[in-house]
Amino acid sequence: LSGASVEGEVAFFRTGGTVLALWSREALAEDANIDSEGSGFSGFALAHNVAQKEEVDAVLEEAVSAGGTVVREARDVFFGRNGYFADPEGYLWEVAWNPGFPLAEDGTIRLPD
């Protein structure tokens, strides 16, 4: 969490060299000059990649403890293992272990060239 955040308004998180900025749905719609109405699948997911296979299950459990809802239980898939949860505001998160995309020590992802 960065000190640039404003309590009750916006939270900025460092995520590698990019930024995850959380603020209200209404404020974003107003800033973008569009209607804030919308329903159903949003067409995107935030993904949290982990370094060890077992962490997929552990992170999903942690999300549930924090108020999330599992929508896809952890399972082995062709690239490794993943699962999905929805946070209390309905945003979709993937938790993934993909040994083909190794994590650096600082948690950043190294894509193949």
Added chain:
Amino acid sequence: LSGASVEGEVAFFRTGGTVLALWSREALAEDANIDSEGSGFSGFALAHNVAQKEEVDAVLEEAVSAGGTVVREARDVFFGRNGYFADPEGYLWEVAWNPGFPLAEDGTIRLPD
């Protein structure tokens, strides 16, 4: 664009230490075990931060040339300057110049502590 991409299926882009993965709405919904139906505002935007104020207008023009639609014309705001466009699939993008969040030489953002 990473060589891990699969033509016609998924495109992986390096974005700092994180990854932007583009694949079909239906494939993501199926992977997440949810219904792919949805409409209206998705509740999120991808932001492209630029180093110079004038680049906000230039990137919006470039987006329009590539098939995007401006939904918020570039304007000066309290943190700098921004504008928004929708890509051909309706995804919302912000183009922002925020001198309080300077860019490193490699384009990554440096948040205040």
